[in-house]
Amino acid sequence: MAPSTSWADAENDLPSTEVVENSDGTKTVISYKFDDKHRKVKVTQTIKLIKVTENVNPAIAARKKWARFGDEMNNSTVGPDARTTQFGEEVKLLLSTSWKQDAEKEKTEKKKETKEKVQTIKCRTCGGDHFTSKCPFKDTLGVDLKKEAEAKMAEPSSATVAAAAVAAGLGGMGASSYVPPHMRRRLNGEAPLPSETEKEDTTTLRVTNLNSMVDEGMLNTLFSRFGYIHRLTILRNRETRESRGIAFVEMDSISNAKRAIEGVNGRGFMNLIVNVDFAKPRGER
């Protein structure tokens, strides 16, 4: 059979489900469905019904069916109501005669960990466990803090060399410590890290097949459900200002962008089925 072109016809085309009783007590259920690429799929399931009998005290079984009363009379929630019943965090219970020692051991280990964390403070003058400004060798080792700060900004790894570089690179500016943001990375001829520009792109969604009636406000309400929108542009004809049916939406985070794709892609919006995907970097497009 040729694949039908009309989705309206295709829906009626599915053969009905068959159920065959096998001799060994199992059932074979044959059903048909369309998969996500609109191909017809035949599903054959073999089912065996097993009856599990559980013996329950009849009194308990009867009490399971009690109607609610008092404050719960008008509560129609099936099962436990989240307002009164919650699940707590897991509790560790390991019974042992030496639990006290075990607990103490754990405590000391934790303390050790926190201590190690505290030691991440490192003096830049002497490498000790205190702030640089409070270094007892501040005067004797004689490192100029101002210079140090400049060096840090330019190149964190090799302080003195970079300090020299700053002096050379910004020679005309004298001792000014300010380095404009766009200069900071390029001091050593480095280009801005490629990952940064890419990162900006990854939260941008490319929306196509938009109805030309859709304006920024409508898109904003559509996507703001999934998170904060940083930027939103609809491509328009330069003269007539008519929408070209393509828009770029920059979301605040990748997870929200992914949710937006899940929520909008392939769904109808203003009579058209909208395609949403991550906008690809310029080179790939």
Add this chain to the structure above:
Amino acid sequence: MMRPILLKGHERPLTQVKFNADGDLLFSVSKDQEASVWYSSNGERIGTLNGHKGTIWSIDVDPETDYVTTASADFTGKLWKAQSGECIYTWNFDAPAKRVEFSPDGNKVFFITDEVMGQIGTIKIFDIDHSKNEQSSTPVLEIKNDKGVSERFSVAAWGYGGLTIVAGHANGKLSKWDAKTGAFLGGVKPHDLLVTDIQTSPDKTYFITSSKDKSAKLFDVDKLELLKSYPSDAPLNSACITPVKDYIIVGGGQDARDVTTTSASEGKFEAKIHHKIFEDEIGRVKGHFGPLNYVAVHPRGTAYASGGEDGYIRVHHFAKSYFDFQYDVEKTAQAAEQQALDKKEQEEEEKKEQQAVEA
């Protein structure tokens, strides 16, 4: 690992939580004038018992789970239908009722009335007529405390067969009374401070007491003989005896009025598990952020519930490790037993073989 179910049905500190005889229901009372009924397996609240006008100090269920009684600070005790939550009778007292418990056969109930405002602390026993709602308002027996307010009754429990009542006093004394005649059958003074709880073993032949003097103690009903004692590091509000495994669960913590001056880690707001025979503390369960006011264990020994000053009930269904734990002595004893059994079997087999050969 256990994942406790948190039941938040009360606005104020819990005063008592109790399982019914089959363990499928959990009853709880608090200072907020309502009693709650829960399914213990999933924590679903079935309903509330509304009608008291003051703190409910105590609750109990009869063995058939037909009736529930409550003892309240509004000078009344009430009898309820467990299934509908309908109040079918109210006893009026001259003082707050502090404790209530059904006799083992469910045909009697005792109330402890407090010794305040010139009243004398009394244990009042009433008959329960299961055929009608209207109950007798005059007690069949009154046990009065004639030793003064410092020795007033704080808690009590029925002994086996409903023959006796053991009572705990405010000064740490324990006393035993004949439940038919009201005769004094003996007393001991094991605690230095208020006895906060008495809970009996499943067969009611022995019981555990907890006290503000930071200890729990195990006694037999017959002779009030001290069997075991479980020292703790904080004032105790409750203690229970677990069936299936030989454990004791005690709960307590820094007094409510001292809580603001201590941090949670110092408050000892943990349920502590002791071994019943060896007395050692073998584990702790954290969770509450206030003192535990009551601990109750499932009659099948599969779970326990604790009601805290923080307004939460925590129901813990025990994990496998709880049932697996054994002392080394127990393990070796078991291994020796197994060895002996194996040996016996082997010998028998040999005998059979010999007989076959002879034949």
